[in-house]
Amino acid sequence: MSTFALSCATCRTPAAVSDSYLYRCPSCGGVLEINYDLGSIPPFTRAELSSMVPGGLGRYQRLLPLRADTAFVSLGEGNTPLLTARRVGHEVGADRLLFKAEFCNPTGSFKDRPLSVGVNKAKEMGAQTVITSSSGNAGAAMAAYAAAAGLTAVVVVPEIVPAASVTQIAATGAKVVRTAGDVAAALRLVREASEKLGWINLATTYQSPYPTEGNKTVAYELAVQLGWRTPDWVVVPIGAGPLLAGIYRGFAELKAFGLVDRIPRLAGIQASGCAPIYESFRHGAAAVREWDRVTTMAKGIADPLRGYAEDGTYTLTLIRQSGGTAVAVDDAAILAARDRLRLEEGIFVEPTGAVALAGVLKMMEDGTASPNDEFVLMLTGHGLKGQFPAEPDRPVIEPTLEAMGKLLAL
Numbered sequence: 001m002s003t004f005a006l007s008c009a010t011c012r013t014p015a016a017v018s019d020s021y022l023y024r025c026p027s028c029g030g031v032l033e034i035n036y037d038l039g040s041i042p043p044f045t046r047a048e049l050s051s052m053v054p055g056g057l058g059r060y061q062r063l064l065p066l067r068a069d070t071a072f073v074s075l076g077e078g079n080t081p082l083l084t085a086r087r088v089g090h091e092v093g094a095d096r097l098l099f100k101a102e103f104c105n106p107t108g109s110f111k112d113r114p115l116s117v118g119v120n121k122a123k124e125m126g127a128q129t130v131i132t133s134s135s136g137n138a139g140a141a142m143a144a145y146a147a148a149a150g151l152t153a154v155v156v157v158p159e160i161v162p163a164a165s166v167t168q169i170a171a172t173g174a175k176v177v178r179t180a181g182d183v184a185a186a187l188r189l190v191r192e193a194s195e196k197l198g199w200i201n202l203a204t205t206y207q208s209p210y211p212t213e214g215n216k217t218v219a220y221e222l223a224v225q226l227g228w229r230t231p232d233w234v235v236v237p238i239g240a241g242p243l244l245a246g247i248y249r250g251f252a253e254l255k256a257f258g259l260v261d262r263i264p265r266l267a268g269i270q271a272s273g274c275a276p277i278y279e280s281f282r283h284g285a286a287a288v289r290e291w292d293r294v295t296t297m298a299k300g301i302a303d304p305l306r307g308y309a310e311d312g313t314y315t316l317t318l319i320r321q322s323g324g325t326a327v328a329v330d331d332a333a334i335l336a337a338r339d340r341l342r343l344e345e346g347i348f349v350e351p352t353g354a355v356a357l358a359g360v361l362k363m364m365e366d367g368t369a370s371p372n373d374e375f376v377l378m379l380t381g382h383g384l385k386g387q388f389p390a391e392p393d394r395p396v397i398e399p400t401l402e403a404m405g406k407l408l409a410l
């Protein structure tokens, strides 16, 4: 009956698809993957994917872990523009630099992809209350979709999350709980609440297999936007890495359908103040180890993986399978990339949203990438999310040309 099956990425044990919301492998606790019976699902065709009109991720429903008769609650997520860099690319010697404008999603970040699928799954299962921990964006997305779906949302935010993000989460009616410590500590509370209170945990780490599936729609869109050409690199800021994993899975499906000929190299970019996956990649280690002390301000990727380092190992494995790389960039480089995007390209993203550009600059510098390569950079979160550029005190002037001339030193 179900068009998909679940299996563990670590021990390969299948998990039964039931009427309850599944989290991790029942045998070993590993990350669960969703696999579709591609033989029984009518394949996507180029014509179909190309002609898909706006209308949210529901248009991909037969390749999502939802029942066919579930009416997808959408806010118009996805279908984000693919922009060509005008100045920054040439200046760094990369002529084919493209921006996937994920900040154009309804709540201002790519998290609308995983959370739209997660909330729809929770509703399909008859849930009343959903809960997540969030550095800001997942909470805003879950809150919005929960409101649209008529569910109660509880969002646990670590104290470092900026006021603008907390305001956005609360704006669509979520109950906000601020906690001491980092994202991993908040996630622990979410898991406990989910276990003891029966609320559905929609954390967008690999806590459950469903939200990650929303991320693979990035690949479907890129294939159309690039005319079925696979870019050399897709450059992705990574916390635990579900966005990267989703993009990998999406391209793998397109390849299985014969719509693209290969999976792009995936570059996972971390902040040097919290870079557990990068460290293991750099040392050629098989497994990722949790990070001790987070010192970056790039809040969207500041995940030390405490208590779930194997999730990082899963992401690392996919990076390697794609022939890709992991890169770490410091906060100064991230802020410089943010400023270049807003001042040279007119694109205003939050610091974490600029991490991919900082990563490409590093890859050009150290020779990991070639000037002839084609890059797609995931610009993941809108600048209005918080952590704004410094704003001077602005005097109020008389509304005259003379006074304006003086102010602007014309």
Ligand SMILES: *Cc1c(COP(=O)(O)O)cnc(C)c1O
Pocket (backbone or CB within 6 Å): 109, 111, 137, 138, 204, 205, 237, 238, 239, 240, 241, 242, 243, 244, 300, 301, 352, 353, 380, 381
């Ligand atoms: C969540 C987030 C990321 C990291 O994505 P993961 O799938 O958690 O690795 C990157 N950028 C922004 C703006 C985010 O909100």
Ligand SMILES: [Zn+2]
Pocket (backbone or CB within 6 Å): 008, 009, 010, 011, 012, 013, 025, 026, 027, 028, 029, 030
């Ligand atoms: Zn297992």
